[in-house]
Amino acid sequence: MLTLYDYQDSGNGYKCRLALAQLGLPHRILWRDIDKGETRTPDFLAKNPNGRIPLLELEDGTCIAESNAILWYLAEGSALLPDDRLGRAQALQWLFFEQYSHEPYVATPRYILRHLGRQHPRMAEMPERLAKGHAALSVMEQHLARHDFFAAGRYSVADIALYAYTHRADEADLDLAPYPALRAWLARVAAQPRHSPMFASTTNG
Structure with a gap:
């Protein structure tokens, strides 16, 4: 297992x-x-x-x-991974974007707020991180204004990677109200078969 x-x-x-x-x-x-x-x-x-x-x-x-x-x-070998060359490259494109242009500016502010607190010295990082977080969300918004998903025209690993922290962006002081296409995409991801919430009831194996 x-x-x-x-x-x-x-x-x-x-x-x-x-x-x-x-x-x-x-x-x-x-x-x-x-x-x-x-x-x-x-x-x-x-x-x-x-x-x-x-x-x-x-x-x-x-x-x-x-x-x-x-x-x-x-x-690998499932519907979550595009099977054509271009679709796989598109998925990788967004996976790299998520780690380099999105995660440091969405996930890290969330961590600072939830785990360190608003009195912590790392709050000094927040203005720059949030500005770059909004820049990343804007890139996503532009893409989603024309496409339902991020790669190969269907739900894939690219959507999973970007959904994880984006759907908790409010916990990073990032307001999603200015991003209607992104919010509609969040709803599409949440409606996928076998969707499981971040804090689903689980046990330690």
């Missing part, structure tokens, strides 16, 4: 949980609290020297790190 090491408040982890749920893949989740250093233990670092979640452990003990790499692995 697949084992996912994860932290429930992590959007990066949620990407993997959502894909696992929608693909109907048997798995167990082992929760690791990043705020308590549970990804910095010798046992965990032996599996992922980078000390981060999510981490997917395969049946043979092989481990895959990095959320979008895990997404790609899980989706």
Whole structure:
């Protein structure tokens, strides 16, 4: 059985949980609290020297790190991964966008607010991060004004990757009201078969 090491408040982890749920893949989740250093233990670092979640452990003990790499692995051979050359390149384009232009400016402000608090010195980063967060949301809005989904004209790993933190953007002080096409896309993603919410009731395997 697949084992996912994860932290429930992590959007990066949620990407993997959502894909696992929608693909109907048997798995167990082992929760690791990043705020308590549970990804910095010798046992965990032996599996992922980078000390981060999510981490997917395969049946043979092989481990895959990095959320979008895990997404790609899980989706291989399924409808979540485009099977044509252009569609796969488009999916990768948006996966790279999510990690480099979106996640640092949507996920990180959310982490600062939820885990560090408004009195923390890192609040000094917020104006610049939020400005770049709105820039990323604007790029998404422009695309979604013309397309229902991000790659190959249908729901895919690209949508899962971008949905994870975007649908919690209000927790990062990012108002989605100016982005009607994006909000409509969020509703389309939430309506997909076997959709599972970020804080679905789960147990530690």
